[in-house]
Amino acid sequence: MLIRLCQHNFHIFDLLVFSAAITLLVYISLPQRFALRYDYIPQEHFEESLLAATTPNISASQLAPDCSYKEVIADSRFVYDAFHREKIHRGEEIRLGGEYQPEDCRPRFSTAIIVPYRDRQEQLAAFLSYMHNYLRMQFIHYRIFVVEQSDRKPFNRAMLFNIGAKVAASYDYPCLILHDVDLMPLNSGQIYACSKLPRHMSSALDSWRFHLPYRTLFGGVVAMSMSQYNMVNGMSNLYHGWGGEDDDLYERLKVLGVDICRFDPAYSEYTMLKHKQETPNENRLALLRAASLRMHSDGLNSLVYKEVERRMHSLFTHILVET
Secondary structure, three states: OHHHHHHHHHHHHHHHHHHHHHHHHHHHHOHHHOEOOOOOEOHHHHHHHEOOEOOOOOOOOOOOOEOOOHHHHHOOOEOOOHHHHOOOOOOOOOEOOOEEOOOOOEOOEEEEEEEEEOOOHHHHHHHHHHHHHHHOOOOOEEEEEEEEEOOOOOOOHHHHHHHHHHHHHHOOOOEEEEEOOOEEEOEOOOOOOOEOOOEEOOOEEHHHOOOEOOOOOOOOEEEEEHHHHHHOOOOOOOOOOEOOHHHHHHHHHHHOOOOOEOEOHHHOEEEEOOOOOOOEOOOHHHHHHOHHHHOOOOOHHHOOOEEEEEEEOOOOEEEEEEO
């Protein structure tokens, strides 16, 4: 019995050694797939990297001073606690449709937060409560758009982002944040505004032990100006099911020679709410290989959908669609 146990332990040890060797080989062969360290904008340059732009309907008094963001950035702190998660704190009121702007100063940024959604009621409720508390600390003008796929086709996250961008453009928002409903920022200094370069905001995710798994990752939470999103023709409409659409978006930027940026990892920490695994898109690799060839004909300019309903809720603008 002891001999068998020893043999079993040696077998496990051999498997561990083999696994470590394969990992080392992949790292040596493909170092770009690992990103324990990556370029980022340091805290002292955050504000100058942001793209100041607002909607024409900012209604703050002309006598109000411009909002300052230096303290918001410098005083960044962990805020994903019960106080900020469990209920929405009243004060300056959130307008119908999930829109907010500070009353005592003129914001320099107007941001449309686009959330693709289907069948995640608990996560959406948690997202709305926390994010309204979070965003009102930042002195920005924002509106939350929830784009819900009503049909039972495979979930098409990228198409819902395109629809959200179209709707946000009709409200004159100059900045888009493409935001998964299950991701929450942990630290208050991650300003929800667009940068001069497209920004990957959720680069330090807890499910990845706060490391970036590969340098070209460009999903989860992404900030792009409306002009940048239009320039790449939005996202592909062909990714039915999970996976591939974020890498496709990165390829579109790469083709046009547009770099992405990230903030200091200490500001880019997010947590992912638990959820069941989505059904993978079996065609994602084939689609991704042809991403650069399709980008000018597959995206915003080929978007076809039916808007079933648009409703202004107290915490968000709800766009119900068939894809």
